Amino acid sequence: MEIVLKDKIKEAVKVLYNSDVTDNLIQLQETRKDFKGDFTLVVFPLLRFSKNTPEQTGKNIGNYLIKYFPAVSGFNVIKGFLNLEISDRWWIEYFAEMSSGKNLFRNCQVANPEVILVEYSSPNTNKPLHLGHIRNNLLGYSLYRILSACGHKVIKTNIVNDRGIHICKSMLAWQKYGDGETPQSSGIKGDHFVGKYYVKFEKEYKAQIEELMLNGQSEIDARNSAPLILEAREMLLKWESGDKEVVDLWKMMNSWVYSGFDGTYKMLGVDFDRIYYESETYITGKKIVLSALKENILFRNNDSSIWADLSSEGLDQKLLLRSDGTAVYMTQDLGTAVARFEDYSFNKTLYVVGNEQNYHFQVLRSLMKKMGYNWADGLIHFSYGMVELPEGRMKSREGTIVDADDLIKEMKDTAREVSLELGKLTDYSEEEKEDIFRKIGLGALKYFILKVDPRKNMIFNPVESIDFNGNTGPFIQYTFARIKSVFRKADQMGINLDPAVIANVRPGIKEIDLVKLLRKFTDIVSEAASGYSPALIANYCYDLSKEYNQFYHDFSILGEEDKVLRNFRLYLSKVTSEVLFSGMWLLGIEMPERM
């Protein structure tokens, strides 16, 4: 509609003022609620062509449109704003189209689909997932859905940091203190099990440091000479040299962790098409660095470590291989990027990684371009903010880490409590109820996180916990469940939707508000895709739910005597439920039919 209207306005300016105007001067927007009309033209930019007052210019354009464009049924001018009214007939036709189509995303398709890799999650294998990872996973998965919905070919990928000294710490502690205990024998989830030994290591290590310091060593010396850290380093060297015993242990403990992660991923409803392991990509990375060294893109220091000089790009020098020849984080990421490009020849890779690594990705891109990988322009750091507690960052030392599994369980429990307190779902089986509680609990968690602008740091208050009232996931789910209930009832009463009746109705103004909002869905999805912003969709779903709830209270739907009007309202309900379902689907949030 906007596009046609814009063209007509351009035509009007051409005829009335004999001027060709560019698109950006035709500023068309939705009319604010307090004014009469559907679309508003801002006439200020056009004054230089009309050489007239804003009011008169608006009037002239309005009159022209009424005369030559039947969809416009009326207009009014307030200051420099021309409010145009679109005829009921046009609304109705649009609306019928919307309710008839199965695929609500068909109008969001991009002109040039791309191959996009979304890298997200990226866990270390020595600790269970926490709240920060939840934000990461939800954002990554939602980006996948949004971009796919708009026609891109999206590959979900995960890079597992399965290599390094931190893994060796857990391994060593298990060897020393584990006493043959396994996740199976202890009944502890694998990732938590391994994490337990990582904590054990840190505790014993700390005790050794303190003892050494009592004997007069400086803290730095004590850190580097404690027996445990020496053993861990030795283990890492053994691992790198392929020592069978160490590698087998490493494989076993990693497999425990992976089975634990799988459980968490499954609860969150996320998955991956392709998993990369740093234990593999660091080798590729090393090769790349060595060949770039030969081409004199990099330089070797006196101690034989290898560096990149990025000072001409406004960045620092960056280490790429240690003096002992081992790889660092950047080396691995180089290798991973190249391996992925060979696998998929992507247009873009979206790295869903916290904003603490902004510098790292700046360096990665500059470095790769310096090395001649032109496609490195497509490496995009989707930088999201930290999840903080009211008193600041989560700190493992202070035990303020919010564990992912604990939080998910808590959300489910709260959903159960709230539901039982309200006396709902009494006629459902235990199994069905649990499934609904899961959907609601996770809906609350996911929405809570996704509604916030990804770039911003956000605050999570574990004491107040996540609400189920107001601007929340359950509110949107509730709206959906209620619409479903209306249709169940309609079915019992033998009321069916009749598309033929639609065309005869003159909708009331309140209902038009709902239609306007529904109409925006396509634009919102497109905008969310181009701006990588799930939050846009989340907030839209809330606005729509709120609007529908008002509608629900203001009007009788099934009780309406006028069959035509009833049919129309049922239609509005139908489309609302479909839009809500699709919108929340893009966020990875499930919708219960009842709650």
Added chain:
RNA sequence: GGUUCCGUAGCUCAGUUGGAUAGAGCAACAGCCUUCUAAGCUGUGGGUCGCGCGUUCGAGUCGCGCCGGAAUCACCA
């Protein structure tokens, strides 16, 4: 100190490419369940959009300078 990001109601957050009187929720108070699900709806109170200058018909939005906060600047990942 350099770089990047953030500052909107008591709290948590929205606010389209600059547009009309800056919006929700939570918290507080007052109403609404014989009526399609009250996880809801209606109303009241709450703001120098961190501060200042600039750009223009118009700035929460763009530019510059301050103030405040965060992240980062490792032979950690």
